[in-house]
Amino acid sequence: MKLTSAIVGALAALGLAAGAATAEECGTITLGAAISLTGKYATNGIHAKNGYEFAIQKIREHGGVKIGDKCYNFKVIYYDDESKGDRGATLAERLIQQDGVQYMLGPYSSGLTKAIAPVTEKYHIPMVEAEGASRSLFNQGYRYLFAVLSTSEQYLASAITLAAEKAKEQGKDPSSVKVAVAVENDPFSLDIRAGVLEDAAKYGMQIVIDEKLPRDLSDMSAILTKVKLVKPDVLIVSGHSKGAATAVRQIGEQNVKVPMIAITHCEAADVTGNFGEYANDILCSTQWAETLKYEDPIFGTAANYEREFKAAFPEYADKKVPYQTAQASAAVYVFKDAFERAGTLDKEKVRDAIAATDLMTFYGRIKFSEAGNNIAKPMVLRQIQNGEYNVVAPSEFASHKLNWPRN
Amino acid sequence: MSRNAILHIVLLAATIAAPLLFPAYNAFLATLWLFIIVALTWDMTGGQMGYNSLGNIFFYGTGMYVGAVIAIGMYFPVGEWTDAARSELFLMSPGQYYTGLAVGSLGAGIFCALAALIIGALTFGLRGPYFAIGTLGVAIAGGEIVSNIEWLGGGQGISMPNPPGDFDSFKVLIYYLFAGLGVVLFIFLRWFYQTRFAAAINAIRDDEEKAEAMGIHTLRYKLVTWAIAAFFVGIAGSISAFQLIHFEPLETAYQTINLGIFMVVCVLLGGKGTLWGPVIGAVIFHVFKEVTWNYFLGGQWIALGALIVVIVVFFQGGLMGFFRRRFPEWFGVRVETKGATETAS
Numbered sequence: 001m002k003l004t005s006a007i008v009g010a011l012a013a014l015g016l017a018a019g020a021a022t023a024e025e026c027g028t029i030t031l032g033a034a035i036s037l038t039g040k041y042a043t044n045g046i047h048a049k050n051g052y053e054f055a056i057q058k059i060r061e062h063g064g065v066k067i068g069d070k071c072y073n074f075k076v077i078y079y080d081d082e083s084k085g086d087r088g089a090t091l092a093e094r095l096i097q098q099d100g101v102q103y104m105l106g107p108y109s110s111g112l113t114k115a116i117a118p119v120t121e122k123y124h125i126p127m128v129e130a131e132g133a134s135r136s137l138f139n140q141g142y143r144y145l146f147a148v149l150s151t152s153e154q155y156l157a158s159a160i161t162l163a164a165e166k167a168k169e170q171g172k173d174p175s176s177v178k179v180a181v182a183v184e185n186d187p188f189s190l191d192i193r194a195g196v197l198e199d200a201a202k203y204g205m206q207i208v209i210d211e212k213l214p215r216d217l218s219d220m221s222a223i224l225t226k227v228k229l230v231k232p233d234v235l236i237v238s239g240h241s242k243g244a245a246t247a248v249r250q251i252g253e254q255n256v257k258v259p260m261i262a263i264t265h266c267e268a269a270d271v272t273g274n275f276g277e278y279a280n281d282i283l284c285s286t287q288w289a290e291t292l293k294y295e296d297p298i299f300g301t302a303a304n305y306e307r308e309f310k311a312a313f314p315e316y317a318d319k320k321v322p323y324q325t326a327q328a329s330a331a332v333y334v335f336k337d338a339f340e341r342a343g344t345l346d347k348e349k350v351r352d353a354i355a356a357t358d359l360m361t362f363y364g365r366i367k368f369s370e371a372g373n374n375i376a377k378p379m380v381l382r383q384i385q386n387g388e389y390n391v392v393a394p395s396e397f398a399s400h401k402l403n404w405p406r407n
Numbered sequence: 408m409s410r411n412a413i414l415h416i417v418l419l420a421a422t423i424a425a426p427l428l429f430p431a432y433n434a435f436l437a438t439l440w441l442f443i444i445v446a447l448t449w450d451m452t453g454g455q456m457g458y459n460s461l462g463n464i465f466f467y468g469t470g471m472y473v474g475a476v477i478a479i480g481m482y483f484p485v486g487e488w489t490d491a492a493r494s495e496l497f498l499m500s501p502g503q504y505y506t507g508l509a510v511g512s513l514g515a516g517i518f519c520a521l522a523a524l525i526i527g528a529l530t531f532g533l534r535g536p537y538f539a540i541g542t543l544g545v546a547i548a549g550g551e552i553v554s555n556i557e558w559l560g561g562g563q564g565i566s567m568p569n570p571p572g573d574f575d576s577f578k579v580l581i582y583y584l585f586a587g588l589g590v591v592l593f594i595f596l597r598w599f600y601q602t603r604f605a606a607a608i609n610a611i612r613d614d615e616e617k618a619e620a621m622g623i624h625t626l627r628y629k630l631v632t633w634a635i636a637a638f639f640v641g642i643a644g645s646i647s648a649f650q651l652i653h654f655e656p657l658e659t660a661y662q663t664i665n666l667g668i669f670m671v672v673c674v675l676l677g678g679k680g681t682l683w684g685p686v687i688g689a690v691i692f693h694v695f696k697e698v699t700w701n702y703f704l705g706g707q708w709i710a711l712g713a714l715i716v717v718i719v720v721f722f723q724g725g726l727m728g729f730f731r732r733r734f735p736e737w738f739g740v741r742v743e744t745k746g747a748t749e750t751a752s
Contacts, residue, residue: 038705080704085564086651086659090434097431111655114566118652122574136491140566141498153492185554185562186655191491198492212555212562215657 026064026071029339031332032101033076034091034116036108039083040217043241044268044324045108048131051328052076052105054309055299058329062298065336067343074332081107085115092119101125102347105331108324109240110134110152110187117145126351130331131324134187135194138371145372146354148330148363152188153195154379155285156236158393159262160199162283162381163234166260166404175204180232180258182223182247184239185212192238192264208232217242224254237263244269252278259405262381267320272387279384281406286380288323288363289391291399298333299362305329320389330363422590426582433578435697437650440585442693444643445666446673446685447592448636453671454680455605456632457612458531462542464667465549466637468660469522470515470644472553475565477514478507478649489560501571512584512645519641520634527630534615543663550661564655567648581650585643592639596682599635608632612680669696676718678727687726 033052036045056074064071077099081088088107095101096119104120106113106129113132117140120127126144133152137145164174179200183189193210200207208230211223217239227235235258237247244265251261252275266272266284288294290306299305306321309329316325334357339345342353358367364377381393383402390400426433445463452458479488483497499507530541554562570577599605607628610618619625647654654660661667669692677688692714699710722729731738 084658084665085653085655086662089651089653090438093434111564114564114653115651115659118566118569119574121569122577134491134563136563136566139491139493139496140569141496185657187491187563190561190563194492215554 026060026073028075029065029072029103029335029345030099030101031074031076031103031105031335032092032095032099033105034079034081034088034095034107034112036083036112037078037080039081040242041083041108041112041240044131044265044322045081045083047268047322047324048106048108048328049078050309050313051130051325052332054312054325055329055332057312058298058308059332059336065339067339067345072339074335076105077101081112083109083112085111088112089115089119092116096120096123096125102345103127103335103350105129105328105335106131106147110137110191113137113145114187117142120144124347124351126347126354128331128334128354130327132188134191135373136187136191138369138373142372144351146334146357146368147373148334148366148377149287149327149374150377150379151373152191153198155192155195155264156238156262156381157195157199158379158381159234159236159260159283159285160196160203160205162393162402163260164203164205166402167233175206177203177205177234178208178230178232179205179234179236180209180227180230181207181236182209182211182213182220183237184217184243185215186240188240189213189238189243189264192236196236213237213239213243213246217246219250220246221250221254224250224256227256227258228254232258234258234260234262237261238265241265241269244271245274248275248279248282251282257407261406265322266382266384267389268322268324270319272384272389273319276387280386281403282384283392284382284384284389286323286382286389287377288326289380289382289389289397290321291391292364292380292397294360294362294364296333296359296361298336299329302326302362305362326363330361330366333361333363334359334366419590422586425586426579430575430579433575433582435693437578437582437585439690439693440582440589441643441647442669442673442689443589443686444585444592444639445670446677446689447589447596448639449670450674450679450681450685451596451636452629452633453674454684455600455612456608456629457615458629458633459535459539459671460542460633461539461663461667461671462526462530462544462546463636463640463670464661464663465526465542465546466519466523466640467644467647467666468546468549468553468656468662470512470519470641471648471654471660472559472565472656473518473641474508474511474515474645475567475648475654476511476559478504478511479565479568481507481510486558489558489563489565491560491563497568499568499571504568504571507568508646508649511649512642515645516638516642519644520638523634523637524630527633528626531626531629531633543667546661546663546667550657550663553660554656559656562655562657564653564659565648566653567651569652570649581646584646588639588642588646593682593686600682604628604631672715672718674725676714676722676725678725678729678731681725681727684725684727691726 060073064073079091104127108131110132121142128146130148135151167174183193248271262283271279290302292302295301309321310316338353342349367376369375382389383392391397392402533541607623673688673692674685678684699707
C-alpha cells in the first residue's frame with residue numbers, strides 16, 4: 001500500500017516536473033470520429049485525423065478549453081469507416097450509443113458525411129465537419145451539422161472565369177471556349193461538375209466532354225485520348241487524391257496538351273513530389289493556402305500553422321501541408337470556441353454557440369449559414385509554377401500571374 | 408408440448424424481447440436479421456435448387472431504389488428531391504413517411520419478383536459457374552446503370568426523408584420490420600420445403616435432366632422460386648434504405664463484394680440445403696464479423712478470409728452437415744449398430 005502511494009507520488013512529481021501541471025488538472029471532453037483509415041479515402045482520412053490531433057495538441061498547450069473556472073482537453077475516439085457509407089453510419093451510432101459521445105467531428109468526404117449526418121441529427125449530436133463540401137449536405141434541413149469549408153461547387157468555378165478572361169484577352173468571345181469535364185461519380189465531384197457547368201453556361205461555353213472517371217479512379221487514359229482528339233480549351237478533373245494522382249500521371253505520360261487544366265486535391269496527392277514536371281502549370285483549387293494572411297491566437301498565422309504542423313508530423317516535411325489537415329484543425333478550434341462561449345457542456349447550448357460562431361482563424365473566417373455551411377471564406381486557385389504552388393485567383397489574393405497557355 | 412415447439416417459442420420470445428433488453432445493440436440485431444433473410448433466400452436457389460447465384464444483391468439494391476422512389480415519388484418530384492443543388496427544403500409528415508415505408512417496401516418486393524422472372528428467363532439457361540458469373544454480371548451492371556441515372560441521384564445516391572419522432576423508437580421499428588420479415592420468411596420456408604413444389608426444385612438440384620424427363624417444367628419452377636426469393640430480398644432492401652437514410656449505388660445498394668458475398672458465406676458456414684443452416688450461419692458469421700471488425704481492426708479482412716478458407720476446406724457441409732454426420736440421431740436418423748445390421752442380414 002505504502003509502496004503504491006510512493007510510486008504514485010513519484011509519478012505525480014515527475015508529471016509536475018515535466019511542466020504538465022495545467023494538463024493534469026484539466027477534465028476531458030470526448031469527441032467521436034469515424035474516419036477513413038483504409039479504403040479509397042485513406043490518404044485524406046489520415047490527413048484529417050492528423051489535423052484533428054494537431055489541433056488538440058495545440059489547444060492543450062494553450063491551456064485547454066476554459067469553461068467557467070474549469071479547463072478541459074479534447075480527446076477523440078476514432079473508428080475506421082473503411083471509406084464506406086453504411087459502415088460510417090453504424091460507427092456513428094456506436095460512438096453515440098455505446099461510447100456515449102456527445103460531440104462529433106466529421107468523417108472524410110461528402111459521401112461519408114451524408115451517411116453519418118442523419119444519425120448525428122436524430123440523436124441531436126452537434127457535428128462540426130471539415131471534409132464534406134457537397135451542397136447536397138446543406139439542403140436537408142439539418143440543425144446539428146456545421147461545416148468549416150466552402151461548398152464544392154465553388155472549387156473550380158473560378159477556373160472557368162479565368163478561361164473566359166483569357167479568351168477576352170485573345171480577342172475571342174468567351175462562348176467560343178470548349179470545356180472538358182471528367183469527374184468521379186460521387187457527391188463531391190458531381191457537385192464540382194455542377195458548379196463548373198453552371199458557370200460555363202453563364203458564358204455560353206460549350207461542354208465538349210462530360211465523362212465520369214472509372215470507379216476505382218486508377219485509369220483515365222480513354223478519356224484523355226478523347227481529350228487529345230477534341231482539343232478543349234479547359235480540362236477539369238475531380239476525383240479526390242487518387243483521381244488527382246491518376247490525372248497528373250496520365251496527362252504527363254500521354255503528353256496531353258490543353259491550355260488550361262484544373263484539378264482538385266493536388267496537395268493531398270502530392271502531385272509535385274510524385275510527378276514533378278508533369279504537374280507544372282496545372283491549376284489546383286484549395287480551401288486554404290499557407291501564404292494567405294489569416295491569423296488566430298492558437299495557431300498563429302497560416303504560415304506558422306504549416307511550420308509547426310511539419311515539426312509535429314515530420315512525414316509532411318518535404319511536401320505541402322494539405323488543406324484537408326488545416327480545415328480539420330479548424331473544426332476542433334470551432335468546438336473550443338463554442339464551448340467557451342457556451343460556458344457549459346450542455347449539448348443544446350453548445351449547438352447554439354456553434355451556430356452563432358463568427359471566428360477568425362488561421363484557416364480563414366468561419367461563420368455558418370442557417371444551413372450550416374461556412375459562408376465567410378473564399379476558395380482560392382493556385383497554379384503549380386516550377387514545382388511551387390502560387391495563388392493566381394481570385395485577384396484579391398493572387399500573388400502571381402497565371403501561366404497560360406500550358407504546354 | 409414437444410421439445411421442438413418449446414424451442415421455437417423460446418426463440419420467438421427472444422426475438423421479440425431482444426431490442427427491449429439490449430437497446431444499444433439494436434442496429435446490430437437488425438442487421439443480423441437482414442443477414443438471416445438474405446442467407447435464407449439465397450439458399451432457396453443455391454442450396455435447395457442447385458443454382459448458385461452471385462447476383463441476389465441485385466434485388467437488394469433494386470429494392471432500395473424502388474422503395475425510395477415510390478416513397479418519395481408519392482409526394483414529391485423525384486428528380487428535384489435528388490438534385491444536389493436544390494435550395495428548397497422537402498419535408499415529409501409522419502403519415503406520409505410511414506405510408507411511403509409500407510407502400511415502397513411492398514412495391515420493392517413486387518418489382519424485384521418481376522425482375523427475377525425477367526432476369527431468370529435470360530440466365531436460367533446457364534449452369535454451374537456460368538450461372539454464378541452471369542448473375543454477378545447482372546448485379547455489377549445494375550449498380551453501374553443506376554449510378555449513371557441522374558434522376559436517381561447518380562453517384563450521389565439518395566438521401567431518404569428523416570424518420571419522424573424519436574430515433575431510438577425508429578430503430579426499434581426497423582428491428583421489428585426486419586425481424587417480422589425474417590420470421591414470416593422462415594415460417595413460409597418451413598411449410599414450403601415440405602411441399603411437392605420443393606420436392607421438384609430438389610429434383611432439379613439433384614439431376615435437372617432427369618427432373619425434366621419426369622415431366623417437371625423446370626424453368627417454371629426455377630423462375631417461381633427465384634421470384635419468391637427476390638420478393639423477400641427486395642422488401643429487405645427497401646427497409647434498409649429507410650434504415651440507412653442515405654445510400655449510394657456502388658457501395659451500399661449494389662455492394663457485390665460485401666453483402667453479395669457474405670450471404671453465400673453465411674449459407675456455406677451454416678450448411679447448404681437445410682432450413683436452419685442459413686440461420687445459424689448468418690448468426691455466427693455476423694457475430695464473427697462484428698467481433699473482428701471491433702477488436703481486430705486492420706486484420707479483419709484477413710480473419711474473414713481465413714474463416715472462409717476454413718469453412719470451404721473443413722466444413723464443406725457447413726455446421727449442419729458436420730453435426731448431421733457426428734450426431735445423426737439429433738436429426739431423427741436412426742443409426743443401427745453393427746451387430747443389429749448383421750442380425751438383419
